[in-house]
Amino acid sequence: xxxxxxxxxxxxxxxxxxxxxxxxxxxxxxxxxxxxxxxxxxxxxxxxxxxxxxxxxxxxxxxxxxxxxxxxxxxxxxxxxxxxxxxxxxxxxxxxxxxxxxxxxxxxxxxxxxxxxxxxxxxxxxxxxxxxxxxxxxxxxxxxxxxxxxxxxxxxxxxxxxxxxxxxxxxxxxxxxxxxxxxxxxxxxxxxxxxxxxxxxxxxxxxxxxxxxxxxxxxxxxxxxxxxxxxxxxxxxxxxxxxxxxxxxxxxxxxxxxxxxxxxxxxxxxxxxxxxx
Amino acid sequence: xxxxxxxxxxxxxxxxxxxxxxxxxxxxxxxxxxxxxxxxxxxxxxxxxxxxxxxxxxxxxxxxxxxxxxxxxxxxxxxxxxxxxxxxxxxxxxxxxxxxxxxxxxxxxxxxxxxxxxxxxxxxxxxxxxxxxxxxxxxxxxxxxxxxxxxxxxxxxxxxxxx
Numbered sequence: 001x002x003x004x005x006x007x008x009x010x011x012x013x014x015x016x017x018x019x020x021x022x023x024x025x026x027x028x029x030x031x032x033x034x035x036x037x038x039x040x041x042x043x044x045x046x047x048x049x050x051x052x053x054x055x056x057x058x059x060x061x062x063x064x065x066x067x068x069x070x071x072x073x074x075x076x077x078x079x080x081x082x083x084x085x086x087x088x089x090x091x092x093x094x095x096x097x098x099x100x101x102x103x104x105x106x107x108x109x110x111x112x113x114x115x116x117x118x119x120x121x122x123x124x125x126x127x128x129x130x131x132x133x134x135x136x137x138x139x140x141x142x143x144x145x146x147x148x149x150x151x152x153x154x155x156x157x158x159x160x161x162x163x164x165x166x167x168x169x170x171x172x173x174x175x176x177x178x179x180x181x182x183x184x185x186x187x188x189x190x191x192x193x194x195x196x197x198x199x200x201x202x203x204x205x206x207x208x209x210x211x212x213x214x215x216x217x218x219x220x221x222x223x224x225x226x227x228x229x230x231x232x233x234x235x236x237x238x239x240x241x242x243x244x245x246x247x248x249x250x251x252x253x254x255x256x257x258x259x260x261x262x263x264x265x266x267x268x269x270x271x272x273x274x275x276x277x
Numbered sequence: 278x279x280x281x282x283x284x285x286x287x288x289x290x291x292x293x294x295x296x297x298x299x300x301x302x303x304x305x306x307x308x309x310x311x312x313x314x315x316x317x318x319x320x321x322x323x324x325x326x327x328x329x330x331x332x333x334x335x336x337x338x339x340x341x342x343x344x345x346x347x348x349x350x351x352x353x354x355x356x357x358x359x360x361x362x363x364x365x366x367x368x369x370x371x372x373x374x375x376x377x378x379x380x381x382x383x384x385x386x387x388x389x390x391x392x393x394x395x396x397x398x399x400x401x402x403x404x405x406x407x408x409x410x411x412x413x414x415x416x417x418x419x420x421x422x423x424x425x426x427x428x429x430x431x432x433x434x435x436x437x438x439x440x
Contacts, residue, residue, distance in 0.1 A: 012333065016363040019337045023359065026352030031402055036351060043345040050297050050346065058303075128301040131347045132309040133399055138348075165348065172348045266306075 037149060037165065044142070044167025051128050051138060051170065058127040062269075118235065119275040121145065123153075125268055126170060135161075135178040135198065139271060142167045150233050152274045158239040158262030159183065159227060160271055175265050176240065177203055184230040185240050192218040193228055196240055196259065203265065205241050207257040212248045215255050221246055225259050235276060283330060285439030292319050292430065293339055301346050310411045313418040314388050316343055316354075317361055321384060322430045324365030325372055327440060336362030353398050357391035381423040389416035 030036050123141040130136045141147050143166050151163040153173050161175040174181050179200040185207070186193045196205040210219055223243040229236030241259035248255045296315040304312060316339055323331035340355030347354075364387060365372070372383055392412040433439075 012363065012366065016333045016359055019333055019359040020356060023337070023340070023352035023356035027350045027356070027398065027402075030351040039351065040345070043341070043351075047297075047342060047345050050294065051301065054298055054302050127303050129303050129309060129312075129347070130301070131349045132312075134348070136348050 034149075040165040041143060041167055044165060044170055044172075048167060048170050051126055054128050055126045055140075117276075120154075120272045121275075123147075123271050123273055125271060130172070134180070135175040135200070135265070136164070137161075137173050137175065137271075138170055139173055139273075140170055141273060142169045142171050144168050145273075146275070147171050147273060152234045152238075154238060154272050154274060155263045155268050155270070156272075157264060158241065159234065160263045160265060160268070162233060163273075173271070176205060176261060176263075177265060182208075183234065183240065184228045185225045186228040187219050187243075188224040188226045190218055190223075193230070194225075194257075196225060199258075203261060205259040205261060207243070207259055208254070210255050210257050211253060212250070212255050215246065215248055219243060219246060219257060235274065283440075285434075285437045288433060288437045288439045289323055289331065292323075292433070297342065297346060300343065311414045311418050313422050314392070314415045317358065317388055317391065318384065318419055318423060318426055319430070320358060320362055321365045321387065322427060324362050325369045326431070326434055328366040328369045331362070332366045333359045333362045336360075350398070350402065353395065356398070357394045360394070361387055361391055377424045377427055380427065381420045384423045385416050385420035388419045389413055392416060 026036075121141065123139040123145075126138040126140050128138055130138065139153070147163060147166050149163055149166055153160045153162060159176060161173045161178070161181065163171050164174045165172045175198070176183055176196065177198040177200070179198050181198040183196045183205075184193070185196045192210070194210050195208045197208055199206050205225075207219075207225070221243050225240045225243065227234040227236055227238045227240060239262045241261045243257060244260050245258040246255060247257075293316065296319040299315040300312070320331070320336055320339060323335070336358040337355045340353075340358030341351065343349075343354040343358070344351050372380060375383065389412070392415055396412045
């Protein structure tokens with residue numbers, strides 16, 4: 001064995017060089033181009049059993065807490081939910097009326113903007129840790145449920161992020177707080193358009209390109225930020241966050257504005273996927 | 278070469294699968310930067326123990342799986358895992374003679390360098406957001422855990438006669 005290992009040495013060196021070059025080429029291709037998505041789909045499907053296994057105890061504990069929760073707890077929950085449902089129905093009635101009126105007014109104006117119908121589906125967050133240098137989560141819906149790359153992901157409070165890779169049974173979501181994520185948004189009160197960029201580890205969004213001039217007119221602390229629909233990836237009008245800090249930056253043309261995301265990015269177990277019909 | 282050239286492949290595969298599970302199991306946020314590089318440690322062990330079986334190619338494939346599991350760029354872990362495997366196989370005879378804490382120190386150096394390469398990749402791709410020196414934390418935790426992992430895997434290898 002000793003001799004065979006010794007003889008192998010130059011070829012082993014050659015082999016490691018080849019593997020290193022292939023790795024670097026793969027990284028560049030993966031970073032710049034999108035045609036590796038097919039590879040991602042297959043690989044994500046292959047590793048899903050391991051991720052499922054890690055998620056299993058969390059799932060089991062949830063199931064356990066429901067099954068031993070008892071009848072009284074369930075009755076209580078049921079009553080609360082029924083109450084909430086009725087209240088939401090009332091709000092919805094008003095919303096339906098407003099929607100109709102909005103459509104009629106748009107027709108009168110001969111506007112080309114169409115109200116698009118949407119379909120949403122619930123997905124569960126798989127409890128695994130992804131790369132600690134990014135803000136991403138894994139969900140348990142994939143190609144089998146028609147999930148696609150760049151699809152918007154929201155929760156009950158607001159926008160969460162968008163799909164980056166799709167496997168058959170799972171997909172990864174880049175959260176809006178990831179340092180590579182940029183989302184076209186506008187201030188709900190004034191209509192001022194800006195871009196919400198993630199800040200990495202902090203649960204904050206930085207709003208770009210808001211000029212120092214006329215700052216008070218355009219934005220102030222407490223303003224709601226919603227998606228602007230520019231870029232076509234996200235539908236218009238979904239809440240993103242609230243402004244918590246506006247600091248004019250004298251040295252630069254743009255002010256430093258920060259917002260707090262509305263969605264419970266880190267603590268969600270359930271998220272919603274949106275399809276536009 | 279005899280017929281029973283390889284033995285106990287399932288032990289190797291199982292140890293890698295467990296290391297993958299440990300690599301993605303959820304930790305509290307403050308602890309994630311301290312997570313030991315489990316897969317690299319298991320890879321180093323097998324490269325030292327049976328270099329004729331586990332080497333650069335195994336390192337590369339486990340790296341690709343790690344990339345998919347933690348959603349890094351394809352090739353990011355693969356790059357430094359095949360380097361770790363190469364170094365381990367290249368110096369396995371010397372390292373085998375070390376005491377277990379000397380081995381732990383070499384594990385520290387190898388993992389620290391690999392994490393530094395990893396940090397460079399992030400710097401180039403433009404998304405490194407951890408503290409400047411946090412790449413050293415996994416190397417420290419891996420070093421401290423190496424003696425136990427080494428003993429565990431060695432007993433397992435002798436018990437299951439993996440060669």
